[in-house]
Amino acid sequence: MNFAKSFLGGRYRTSALAGAVLGLIGVAVIAGYQENTPLPDNKAEAVVEKFYEYISEARLRGGTRLIREAYKLIDSEQSKLSEAKFIEIVQKYPSGFRIEVVDAEVVERHADVTVEYKVPSMFGEGFTVRNVIPLNVDEATNTWKVDFTGETDSQDLAAIKESAK
Numbered sequence: 059m060n061f062a063k064s065f066l067g068g069r070y071r072t073s074a075l076a077g078a079v080l081g082l083i084g085v086a087v088i089a090g091y092q093e094n095t096p097l098p099d100n101k102a103e104a105v106v107e108k109f110y111e112y113i114s115e116a117r118l119r120g121g122t123r124l125i126r127e128a129y130k131l132i133d134s135e136q137s138k139l140s141e142a143k144f145i146e147i148v149q150k151y152p153s154g155f156r157i158e159v160v161d162a163e164v165v166e167r168h169a170d171v172t173v174e175y176k177v178p179s180m181f182g183e184g185f186t187v188r189n190v191i192p193l194n195v196d197e198a199t200n201t202w203k204v205d206f207t208g209e210t211d212s213q214d215l216a217a218i219k220e221s222a223k
Contacts, residue, residue, distance in 0.1 A: 098201050102169035102193045103162045105131060105202040110157040110173070117153045125149070133194060133203035136210065144206070152178065160188065167195040168210065169202065 109131045116124035122145050129144050161172040171191045176184040192205040 095197070095200060097164065097167070098195060100202060101162070102164060102171050102202045103159045105193060106157070106171045106173060106191050106204065107159055109204050110155070113148050113151060114155050116148070117151055117155055122149075131202075131204050132206040133196065133209075136194070136203075136205060137207040138209075139207055167197075169193040 109128050112124045112128035112131075116122065116128070125145050125148050126141065128148065129141050132139070132144070134141070134144075155175065157173040157175045159171060160174050163170045169192070171193060172188060173191055174186050174188050177187050178184045192208060192210050193202045194205060194210055195201070196203045
C-alpha cells in the first residue's frame with residue numbers, strides 16, 4: 059500500500075514538474091518568437107511619407123477623410139490621443155505642408171525617421187526645420203505606427219519595451 063501511494067505521488071509530482079517545464083518552454087518560445095518576428099514589409103520612411111502625404115492632401119482639399127486615414131497610422135493608444143483631438147491639431151497645419159525624409163534609423167522594433175520641412179517666415183523666405191519622427195512596431199498587426207505625440211522619443215530601448223508591456 060505504501061508503495062502504491064509513493065509511486066502515484068511521485069508520478070503526479072513528475073507530471074506536474076514536466077507540465078511546469080513545458081509551460082516555461084512555451085513562454086520562452088513565445089517571447090523568442092516576438093523578438094524574432096520580422097520587421098514590417100513597409101519601411102518606416104514610407105509610413106512617415108504616407109502619413110504626411112495624407113495630412114498635406116487634407117490641408118489642400120479640406121475635409122477630414124484623409125486626416126482620418128493619417129490617424130490610422132499613429133499609435134493612438136501609446137499617444138493617448140483621440141481622433142477628434144488629432145483632427146483638431148492637424149487642421150492647424152499650414153496648407154500645402156510637405157515633408158522630405160532625410161534619414162531613418164531602425165533599432166530593433168523602433169525607428170527614428172528624420173524629416174525636413176519649410177516654415178514660412180514674415181521676413182521673406184521661409185526656413186527649414188528638421189525633426190525626428192519616432193515610430194514603433196505594433197505587435198498585433200506587425201506594422202509601423204507613428205508616435206505622433208513623441209511618447210517614446212528620447213527613450214532607451216529598455217524603456218520602450220517596458221512601456222509596451
